[in-house]
Amino acid sequence: MAEPPTDVVTLNQGATEVVLALGLADQLAGTAYLDDAVPGKWRAAYDAVPVLSAEYPTNEQLLAARPDFVYASYASAFEPAVAGTQEDLAAAGVGAYLSPFGCPEAEDRPGASFEAVWDEVADVATALGHPEAAERLRDQQGEQLADLRSAAAGEGLDVLWWDGGTKSPNVGAGDGGPQLVLDAVGATNVFADLPGSWAEGSWEDVLSADPDVIVLVDAAWDPAADKRAYLESDPVLQGLTAVREQRYAVVPFSASTAGVRLVDGAAALAAQLDELGLDG
Secondary structure, three states: OOOOOOOEEEOOHHHHHHHHHOOOHHHEEEEEOOOOOOOHHHHHHHHOOOEEEOOOOOHHHHHHOOOOEEEEOOHHHHOOOOOOOHHHHHHOOOEEEEOHHHOOOHHHOOOOOHHHHHHHHHHHHHHOOOHHHHHHHHHHHHHHHHHHHHHOOOOOOEEEEEEEOOOOOEEEOOOOHHHHHHHHHOOEEOOOOOOOOEEEOOHHHHHHHOOOEEEEEEEOOEOHHHHHHHHHHOOOHHHOHHHHOOOEEEEEHHHOOOOOOHHHHHHHHHHHHHHHOOOO
Protein backbone atom coordinates (compact mmCIF):
# COMPACT_ATOMS: atom_id res chain seq x y z
CA MET A 1 0.00 0.00 0.00
CA ALA A 2 1.37 3.44 -0.94
CA GLU A 3 2.47 5.70 1.87
CA PRO A 4 0.35 8.84 2.38
CA PRO A 5 1.86 12.08 1.06
CA THR A 6 4.11 14.04 3.38
CA ASP A 7 4.82 17.14 1.27
CA VAL A 8 1.41 18.55 0.39
CA VAL A 9 0.98 21.95 -1.29
CA THR A 10 -2.38 23.71 -1.07
CA LEU A 11 -3.07 26.36 -3.69
CA ASN A 12 -6.14 28.15 -2.34
CA GLN A 13 -7.27 29.22 1.11
CA GLY A 14 -10.18 26.80 1.14
CA ALA A 15 -7.86 23.86 0.49
CA THR A 16 -5.35 25.06 3.06
CA GLU A 17 -8.04 25.36 5.72
CA VAL A 18 -9.36 21.85 5.11
CA VAL A 19 -5.91 20.47 5.92
CA LEU A 20 -5.59 22.76 8.95
CA ALA A 21 -9.05 21.80 10.21
CA LEU A 22 -8.08 18.14 9.95
CA GLY A 23 -5.04 18.80 12.14
CA LEU A 24 -2.66 17.68 9.40
CA ALA A 25 -0.53 20.81 9.00
CA ASP A 26 2.62 18.74 9.58
CA GLN A 27 2.05 17.21 6.14
CA LEU A 28 2.08 20.61 4.40
CA ALA A 29 5.16 21.68 2.44
CA GLY A 30 3.65 24.96 1.27
CA THR A 31 0.52 27.05 0.81
CA ALA A 32 -0.61 29.90 -1.42
CA TYR A 33 -3.39 32.38 -2.16
CA LEU A 34 -5.32 33.73 0.83
CA ASP A 35 -8.62 35.54 0.32
CA ASP A 36 -8.69 36.88 3.89
CA ALA A 37 -7.24 36.09 7.31
CA VAL A 38 -6.79 32.52 8.52
CA PRO A 39 -8.81 32.10 11.74
CA GLY A 40 -6.96 32.37 15.03
CA LYS A 41 -7.62 28.73 15.93
CA TRP A 42 -5.45 27.64 12.98
CA ARG A 43 -3.08 30.58 12.78
CA ALA A 44 -0.10 29.05 14.62
CA ALA A 45 -0.26 25.91 12.47
CA TYR A 46 -0.58 28.02 9.31
CA ASP A 47 2.35 30.27 10.26
CA ALA A 48 4.62 27.23 10.56
CA VAL A 49 4.12 26.34 6.86
CA PRO A 50 6.03 28.11 4.06
CA VAL A 51 3.96 30.49 1.95
CA LEU A 52 4.99 29.93 -1.65
CA SER A 53 3.23 32.98 -3.05
CA ALA A 54 0.68 35.64 -2.12
CA GLU A 55 -1.38 34.44 -5.08
CA TYR A 56 -0.64 31.44 -7.31
CA PRO A 57 3.01 30.43 -7.39
CA THR A 58 4.77 29.94 -10.68
CA ASN A 59 5.35 26.38 -11.80
CA GLU A 60 9.00 26.81 -10.81
CA GLN A 61 8.08 27.99 -7.29
CA LEU A 62 5.76 25.05 -6.87
CA LEU A 63 8.28 22.47 -8.05
CA ALA A 64 10.92 23.94 -5.72
CA ALA A 65 8.74 22.82 -2.79
CA ARG A 66 9.04 19.24 -4.12
CA PRO A 67 5.37 18.35 -3.49
CA ASP A 68 4.10 14.80 -3.56
CA PHE A 69 0.46 15.96 -3.51
CA VAL A 70 -1.22 19.17 -4.71
CA TYR A 71 -4.69 20.19 -3.51
CA ALA A 72 -6.65 23.14 -4.87
CA SER A 73 -10.11 24.65 -4.57
CA TYR A 74 -10.31 26.02 -8.11
CA ALA A 75 -9.48 24.57 -11.53
CA SER A 76 -7.36 27.65 -12.29
CA ALA A 77 -4.68 26.20 -9.98
CA PHE A 78 -4.10 23.37 -12.45
CA GLU A 79 -3.16 25.62 -15.36
CA PRO A 80 0.21 24.80 -16.97
CA ALA A 81 1.82 27.97 -15.57
CA VAL A 82 0.85 27.01 -12.01
CA ALA A 83 0.68 23.37 -10.92
CA GLY A 84 0.29 21.92 -14.38
CA THR A 85 -2.59 19.67 -15.29
CA GLN A 86 -3.63 16.88 -12.95
CA GLU A 87 -2.65 14.43 -15.68
CA ASP A 88 0.84 15.92 -15.95
CA LEU A 89 1.26 15.78 -12.18
CA ALA A 90 0.15 12.16 -12.08
CA ALA A 91 2.67 11.31 -14.82
CA ALA A 92 5.36 12.87 -12.62
CA GLY A 93 4.25 10.81 -9.61
CA VAL A 94 2.55 13.71 -7.85
CA GLY A 95 -0.97 13.20 -6.52
CA ALA A 96 -3.54 15.91 -7.21
CA TYR A 97 -7.02 16.72 -5.93
CA LEU A 98 -9.40 19.43 -7.12
CA SER A 99 -12.36 20.33 -4.94
CA PRO A 100 -15.54 19.02 -6.56
CA PHE A 101 -16.96 22.52 -6.15
CA GLY A 102 -14.18 23.84 -8.38
CA CYS A 103 -14.78 21.50 -11.31
CA PRO A 104 -14.68 23.53 -14.55
CA GLU A 105 -17.90 21.96 -15.85
CA ALA A 106 -20.97 23.05 -13.90
CA GLU A 107 -22.68 19.69 -14.35
CA ASP A 108 -19.77 17.99 -12.55
CA ARG A 109 -20.10 20.11 -9.41
CA PRO A 110 -22.18 18.85 -6.49
CA GLY A 111 -25.07 20.91 -5.22
CA ALA A 112 -23.96 23.11 -2.34
CA SER A 113 -24.62 21.35 0.95
CA PHE A 114 -22.87 20.66 4.21
CA GLU A 115 -22.91 16.97 3.27
CA ALA A 116 -21.01 17.71 0.06
CA VAL A 117 -18.45 19.75 2.01
CA TRP A 118 -17.94 16.90 4.46
CA ASP A 119 -17.58 14.46 1.56
CA GLU A 120 -14.68 16.56 0.22
CA VAL A 121 -13.09 16.69 3.67
CA ALA A 122 -13.37 12.89 3.88
CA ASP A 123 -11.74 12.50 0.45
CA VAL A 124 -8.80 14.68 1.49
CA ALA A 125 -8.39 13.04 4.90
CA THR A 126 -8.34 9.62 3.25
CA ALA A 127 -5.80 10.74 0.64
CA LEU A 128 -3.57 12.06 3.43
CA GLY A 129 -3.87 8.82 5.39
CA HIS A 130 -6.10 9.98 8.25
CA PRO A 131 -9.77 9.21 7.51
CA GLU A 132 -10.59 9.32 11.22
CA ALA A 133 -9.76 13.04 11.28
CA ALA A 134 -12.63 13.71 8.87
CA GLU A 135 -15.03 11.73 11.03
CA ARG A 136 -14.12 13.81 14.08
CA LEU A 137 -14.54 17.08 12.19
CA ARG A 138 -17.87 16.00 10.71
CA ASP A 139 -19.22 15.06 14.16
CA GLN A 140 -18.03 18.35 15.66
CA GLN A 141 -19.46 20.52 12.89
CA GLY A 142 -22.69 18.51 12.76
CA GLU A 143 -23.32 19.18 16.44
CA GLN A 144 -22.53 22.87 16.03
CA LEU A 145 -24.83 23.13 13.04
CA ALA A 146 -27.66 21.41 14.90
CA ASP A 147 -27.31 23.92 17.76
CA LEU A 148 -27.37 26.86 15.32
CA ARG A 149 -30.49 25.55 13.60
CA SER A 150 -32.20 25.04 16.94
CA ALA A 151 -31.36 28.56 18.14
CA ALA A 152 -32.52 30.09 14.81
CA ALA A 153 -31.03 33.52 15.52
CA GLY A 154 -32.22 34.81 12.13
CA GLU A 155 -35.79 33.56 12.27
CA GLY A 156 -38.21 36.09 10.80
CA LEU A 157 -35.44 38.32 9.43
CA ASP A 158 -35.04 39.30 5.76
CA VAL A 159 -31.34 39.51 4.90
CA LEU A 160 -29.38 40.92 1.96
CA TRP A 161 -26.09 39.09 1.41
CA TRP A 162 -23.90 41.61 -0.40
CA ASP A 163 -20.72 40.14 -1.82
CA GLY A 164 -19.59 43.19 -3.78
CA GLY A 165 -20.22 45.43 -6.75
CA THR A 166 -21.71 48.91 -6.66
CA LYS A 167 -23.23 49.50 -10.09
CA SER A 168 -25.19 46.26 -9.63
CA PRO A 169 -24.82 44.32 -6.38
CA ASN A 170 -23.33 40.83 -6.51
CA VAL A 171 -25.51 39.01 -4.01
CA GLY A 172 -25.75 35.66 -2.30
CA ALA A 173 -28.21 33.64 -4.38
CA GLY A 174 -30.26 30.58 -3.54
CA ASP A 175 -27.95 27.67 -4.29
CA GLY A 176 -24.58 28.22 -2.64
CA GLY A 177 -22.61 28.94 0.49
CA PRO A 178 -24.44 32.17 1.43
CA GLN A 179 -27.80 30.39 1.28
CA LEU A 180 -26.48 27.53 3.45
CA VAL A 181 -25.29 30.01 6.07
CA LEU A 182 -28.60 31.89 6.06
CA ASP A 183 -30.57 28.64 6.25
CA ALA A 184 -28.44 27.51 9.19
CA VAL A 185 -29.50 30.54 11.25
CA GLY A 186 -33.11 30.53 10.00
CA ALA A 187 -32.92 33.83 8.09
CA THR A 188 -34.64 34.60 4.78
CA ASN A 189 -32.44 35.50 1.83
CA VAL A 190 -34.08 38.32 -0.13
CA PHE A 191 -32.45 36.97 -3.32
CA ALA A 192 -33.14 33.29 -2.69
CA ASP A 193 -35.04 33.07 -5.97
CA LEU A 194 -31.87 33.70 -8.03
CA PRO A 195 -30.01 30.58 -9.21
CA GLY A 196 -26.43 29.76 -8.37
CA SER A 197 -24.18 30.60 -5.44
CA TRP A 198 -23.88 34.30 -6.30
CA ALA A 199 -25.76 36.36 -8.83
CA GLU A 200 -26.21 39.90 -10.09
CA GLY A 201 -29.06 41.58 -8.26
CA SER A 202 -30.38 45.10 -8.57
CA TRP A 203 -30.50 48.01 -6.17
CA GLU A 204 -34.12 48.52 -7.14
CA ASP A 205 -34.94 45.06 -5.79
CA VAL A 206 -32.90 45.76 -2.66
CA LEU A 207 -34.87 48.96 -2.06
CA SER A 208 -38.14 47.11 -2.62
CA ALA A 209 -37.17 44.33 -0.19
CA ASP A 210 -35.81 46.80 2.41
CA PRO A 211 -33.99 44.01 4.29
CA ASP A 212 -33.84 43.89 8.07
CA VAL A 213 -30.09 43.14 8.01
CA ILE A 214 -27.31 43.47 5.45
CA VAL A 215 -24.46 40.96 5.45
CA LEU A 216 -21.26 42.64 4.25
CA VAL A 217 -18.75 40.14 2.87
CA ASP A 218 -15.19 40.95 3.93
CA ALA A 219 -12.46 40.10 1.41
CA ALA A 220 -8.91 41.30 0.91
CA TRP A 221 -9.86 42.79 -2.47
CA ASP A 222 -13.16 44.33 -1.26
CA PRO A 223 -13.31 45.04 2.48
CA ALA A 224 -16.61 45.17 4.34
CA ALA A 225 -15.75 48.67 5.56
CA ASP A 226 -15.74 49.94 1.96
CA LYS A 227 -19.16 48.42 1.33
CA ARG A 228 -20.57 50.04 4.45
CA ALA A 229 -19.12 53.41 3.47
CA TYR A 230 -20.76 53.12 0.04
CA LEU A 231 -24.18 52.35 1.50
CA GLU A 232 -23.97 55.22 3.94
CA SER A 233 -22.82 57.75 1.32
CA ASP A 234 -25.29 56.85 -1.40
CA PRO A 235 -28.24 59.27 -1.24
CA VAL A 236 -30.77 56.55 -2.05
CA LEU A 237 -29.33 53.48 -0.33
CA GLN A 238 -28.77 55.35 2.91
CA GLY A 239 -32.57 55.34 3.23
CA LEU A 240 -32.68 51.56 3.68
CA THR A 241 -33.85 50.60 7.15
CA ALA A 242 -30.77 48.42 7.74
CA VAL A 243 -28.48 51.31 6.82
CA ARG A 244 -30.33 53.92 8.88
CA GLU A 245 -30.33 51.65 11.92
CA GLN A 246 -26.81 50.26 11.39
CA ARG A 247 -27.98 46.66 11.09
CA TYR A 248 -24.91 45.08 9.56
CA ALA A 249 -23.20 41.74 9.95
CA VAL A 250 -19.76 40.96 8.56
CA VAL A 251 -18.80 37.52 7.23
CA PRO A 252 -15.37 36.73 5.72
CA PHE A 253 -15.45 35.66 2.09
CA SER A 254 -13.74 32.38 2.99
CA ALA A 255 -16.60 31.60 5.38
CA SER A 256 -19.15 32.05 2.59
CA THR A 257 -17.79 29.61 0.03
CA ALA A 258 -18.66 25.92 0.06
CA GLY A 259 -15.95 24.71 2.42
CA VAL A 260 -14.86 23.89 5.91
CA ARG A 261 -15.48 27.46 7.17
CA LEU A 262 -19.21 27.54 6.41
CA VAL A 263 -20.25 26.43 9.89
CA ASP A 264 -17.97 29.08 11.39
CA GLY A 265 -19.60 31.64 9.09
CA ALA A 266 -23.03 30.61 10.33
CA ALA A 267 -21.89 30.82 13.96
CA ALA A 268 -20.41 34.29 13.41
CA LEU A 269 -23.59 35.49 11.72
CA ALA A 270 -25.78 34.07 14.49
CA ALA A 271 -23.72 35.85 17.14
CA GLN A 272 -24.00 39.18 15.30
CA LEU A 273 -27.75 38.80 14.82
CA ASP A 274 -28.09 38.12 18.55
CA GLU A 275 -26.13 41.29 19.27
CA LEU A 276 -28.47 43.31 17.06
CA GLY A 277 -31.33 42.15 19.27
CA LEU A 278 -33.95 42.08 16.54
CA ASP A 279 -37.29 40.35 16.82
CA GLY A 280 -38.22 38.77 13.51
